[in-house]
Amino acid sequence: MEDEEQLDARQQREQRQPLNEQVRQSLAEFRQAQQETAGEKPHIETETPQDAAAKKLRIEKKALQSVTEFRKAQQEATGEKLRIEKEAHQSAAEFRKAQQEAAGEKLRIEKEAHQSAAEFRKAQQEAAGEKLRIEKDRMSQQARIAALNAAANSGLARGEADLLAMAERLLVWVRMEG
Secondary structure (H helix, E strand, O other): OHHHHHHHHHHHHHHHHHHHHHHHHHHHHHHHHHHHHHHOOOOOOOOOHHHHHHHHHHHHHHHHHHHHHHHHHHHHHHHHHHHHHHHHHHHHHHHHHHHHHHHHHHHHHHHHHHHHHHHHHHHHHHHHHHHHHHHHHHHHHHHHHHHHHHHHHHHHHHHHHHHHHHHHHHHHHHHHHO
């Protein structure tokens, strides 16, 4: 931010520099013309009163022209200064507007982030509930399998007992017959 302000100030100085130089030059010409007017004495031997009056008029005209140029340059510099100040105020207003827009965007992003975080927590809770339901179903299924295995094992045990009983009866019968 400081770099932009320094760059703007330097550009403004560079833009004003030709105007300032023009003002200085006009002022120097005016002063020179004043000195020439004040310091010049008509040379009696070579200069006639008409020549002296004409020379004085030329010098006064040149001085007046210098003053006019100086005032014109001064007005241009004032106009440039006003234009620069107007641009500076406009830039400041645009900067404040951009700051406000950025703050609004930041708030919108933060709101979305909070909303996303809430949705994430809700999804986490739903996933944890689903995990518990799946675990419960799996344990229930394991319990059923264990019960079926137990029933099957007890059925085998009954079958073995029946076979043993039949084998004993057969042995008894073979002994009796035999």
